[in-house]
Amino acid sequence: MRRIISALLLCFSSAWAAAQGVAPIELAPDAPDRHIVVPGDTLWGIATKFLKDPYRWPDIWRLNPEDIKNPHRIYPGQVVILDKSGAQPLLKLGRMVKAEPRIYTEEQQKEIPAIPQSVIEPFLSNPLVVSAGSLEASARVVASQESRVYLAAGDRIYATGVKHKDKNWQVFRLGKAMADPDRPDPEKPGEVLGVEAIYLGTAKLLQEGEPATFEVTSIRQEIGRNDYLLPAPAPETISYVPHAPATKINGRVIALYGGVGEGGRFSIVSFSRGKRDGLEIGHVLDLYRAGKAVMNRYNDQKETHVLPDERYGNLFVFRVFDRVSYALVMSAARPVVAGDYVRTP
Numbered sequence: 001m002r003r004i005i006s007a008l009l010l011c012f013s014s015a016w017a018a019a020q021g022v023a024p025i026e027l028a029p030d031a032p033d034r035h036i037v038v039p040g041d042t043l044w045g046i047a048t049k050f051l052k053d054p055y056r057w058p059d060i061w062r063l064n065p066e067d068i069k070n071p072h073r074i075y076p077g078q079v080v081i082l083d084k085s086g087a088q089p090l091l092k093l094g095r096m097v098k099a100e101p102r103i104y105t106e107e108q109q110k111e112i113p114a115i116p117q118s119v120i121e122p123f124l125s126n127p128l129v130v131s132a133g134s135l136e137a138s139a140r141v142v143a144s145q146e147s148r149v150y151l152a153a154g155d156r157i158y159a160t161g162v163k164h165k166d167k168n169w170q171v172f173r174l175g176k177a178m179a180d181p182d183r184p185d186p187e188k189p190g191e192v193l194g195v196e197a198i199y200l201g202t203a204k205l206l207q208e209g210e211p212a213t214f215e216v217t218s219i220r221q222e223i224g225r226n227d228y229l230l231p232a233p234a235p236e237t238i239s240y241v242p243h244a245p246a247t248k249i250n251g252r253v254i255a256l257y258g259g260v261g262e263g264g265r266f267s268i269v270s271f272s273r274g275k276r277d278g279l280e281i282g283h284v285l286d287l288y289r290a291g292k293a294v295m296n297r298y299n300d301q302k303e304t305h306v307l308p309d310e311r312y313g314n315l316f317v318f319r320v321f322d323r324v325s326y327a328l329v330m331s332a333a334r335p336v337v338a339g340d341y342v343r344t345p
Helices: 002-020 043-050 054-061 065-069 117-124
Strands: 034-036 079-083 090-094 139-144 156-160 168-179 192-207 212-219 228-231 250-256 268-271 284-289 293-298 301-306 310-320 325-332 341-343
Touching: 034 043, 043 054, 043 079, 054 065, 054 090, 117 268, 117 310, 117 325, 168 212, 168 250, 284 325
Parallel strands: none
Antiparallel strands: 034 079, 079 090, 139 156, 139 228, 156 212, 168 192, 168 228, 192 212, 250 268, 250 341, 268 325, 284 310, 284 341, 293 301, 310 325
16 A cells, blocks of 8 residues: 555656656655754755755755855754655755754854865865956066975065055966867867966965065965965855756866866866856756767678767866856766766756
8 A cells, every 4th residue: 555655646746747847856766854964064965865866956945046046054953854745855954953062163053065165165266267368467476485496385475566465365377278179170279268277375465565575375386486466365165056057058178177187076177168158156067978980880881870978977066257167076987088068967
């Protein structure tokens, strides 16, 4: 009898979803009835516990379009409850669970991020993409302490053109021009979508002047003369809802951050679509590898067949510029390489 009732509920659920013009929500095979949020959780991680497709997060919470555009704030101690009593499954928040009286750290009182914050934090406030010549008016390194070539945290650098009194700064170097992979002629360079700004580290303003004196506070890559300094913005927590774009996106991976040839889960990639294409923070896209053309011989005749494109992973968009975006690879069944496609799920 229980199986019959479950089957009837499933049929009713599918019919309801079809009437609404949306696909039925598929739960993860081992979806729990409830989950107590703990420090270290992410919206994406919780979504994968309950959903087969994490980008269906807005549907299972019944979020409206305005809710989707705003951060979804969930905190450690809250209980996420799966309600399967209706036509479609629903997630809702239950009463806050608190352990024995204790001192709660700042981390335990902060909202959980959408994706692992530690992986993307250095990229949240960095420019990453700039237009050619846009850094020319910025502060510029002209010398280092005792003309050292290799700097470490605590060393001093001197910069000209410092127009702000901000205490904390970030150091950048202009990188390669980012060309559109969808160029019509493979033998010619594609249209330039922007110039990569390479994040080198951070510095603290010690003394104003011309030149001004800075102390290097952290180094990601070597800092040298003619590198640029920009005031460091306040850190931001990415807690936006994972969701699929409302429009059809079909872009290409431009590069993997750091100059590596291939990547996997938690790699950062740039791709050739941005704000003008309707992309926003929180969008989830699928990764595809183009199908190969294969030759076959049949009845002494050569045949050419193009295999179907292969979907092999997905990514979460966390920075969006006009024509380029950056995303974190959330899953990948094969190595991610430049030229792969990113598409609406």
